[in-house]
Amino acid sequence: MDTLWLVGIGTGSLSHITLEGVKALQQAAVILVPRKGDQKDDLAEIRHRIIEETGSQARIVHFEYPVRDPDLPYQERVKQWHDEIARRWQVAIAGVDITGPVALLVWGDPSLYDSTLRIAERLSPAPQVRVIPGITAIQALTAAHAIPLNTVDGSVMITTGRRLRAEGLPHNAETTVVMLDGLCSFQNLDADGWHIWWGAYLGSDQQILIEGPLADVASQIVETRAAAREQHGWIMDSYILKRR
Template identity: 65%
Template sequence: MQDLWLIGIGTGSPVHVTGEGMQALRDAATILVPQKGAGKDDLAELRRRIIAASGTTARIVPFDYPVRDPGLPYLERVDAWHDQIAERWHAAMGKGGSAGPVALLVWGDPSLYDSTLRIAARLPVPPRIRVVPGITAIQALTAAHAIPLNTVNGPVQITTGRRLRDHGWPMGAETVAVMLDGECSFRRLDPAGVTIWWGAFLGMPQQVLYDGPLADAAQPIEAIRTAARARHGWIMDTYLLRKA
């Protein structure tokens, strides 16, 4: 049975990879590096920098990442996409050429709003999974803004931009951490009494932060996000919302 190690790498900064993660890279026999196409070469390059910083002698196997079919309904589209990713993983793992653990670097943490574990379960022969946790985007965001995740005894809801857009403010939540929002869904909320702390490229040299009352900050954040994505060709951002 193949060993597959899923190594959380934080938000792309080598200093956000834990000591355990670096050791896992050194101990791996093969490391898979996804290539996400034109305009996203930085993503593969960031992975390669982390790999180089670990000092590993593992064999590096790149593979092309599939794209989602925009013509399918959302859940069907994601399901088909995960099948395709699993097929690419399986093919790339076969190119490793040596026995030993295969490692895959995962943004943030493989257990938090990430489908890596679900994709691994779709491999033709289920591997032995080892998860090495990384710094999550939420940790990086709250640290960058020097704020706590919650208030004293206050509830926190972690959700996606899609759910915020479709269902509004989660019932009973005082603080909402929002992941995977490509549409600035905070613009759809009633901003009264809401503060936002937003960040992109967390922990990287190009990190950008913005915070303030949602009524005042929503438009500047959207403009900053649009400009940053155009400049870099991609963006990874997250934000925290809190009601007074």
């Protein structure tokens, strides 16, 4: 693997890939596609559909995504998980005749709460890495709700559900984007004074959007999210909080 291309695919829609990303997939010799277990097979199918729609003739090589060890401390858990993913990349392409770049389709964006770049640093020998950004989950969310991200001259904070549960919202936060929140951590906040814009499966036929005063729609989001995850076997969602 002399060259590794990381292609941002937004939230899994071909319309979220740039023309540069389409061209990269067309020029790639090999594309690595993760499988995440029976309940998430459609995540691989979405990647396959994107590859097919770009007209790419690359060889598809699959690898099984490892599961994080919940008994380890968070940082150690993530470190070992990244080590194992890098190892599986290399095992997957061992013996494959690679005549050009290897590509990976990155959900969301390679720069934003994604560790593909950190995993790539673990490869030996180190490949030459090229990043082709796509539409980020945040762009898809603001576009779906037709709202600007920031207030006039206002600051924006991007955080995770885990940090929100541990630390809450900073007192000076005007706009907060929350990602990777499987526990709906907004339930731990004082709902008064906040407005929420939530979205799942952004850009797809299954897209779901809910917005309103947090006190009014929090329970609706929790119930809707649980039902959608049960129906599809997986869910990818994010939300924005603004002071009212």
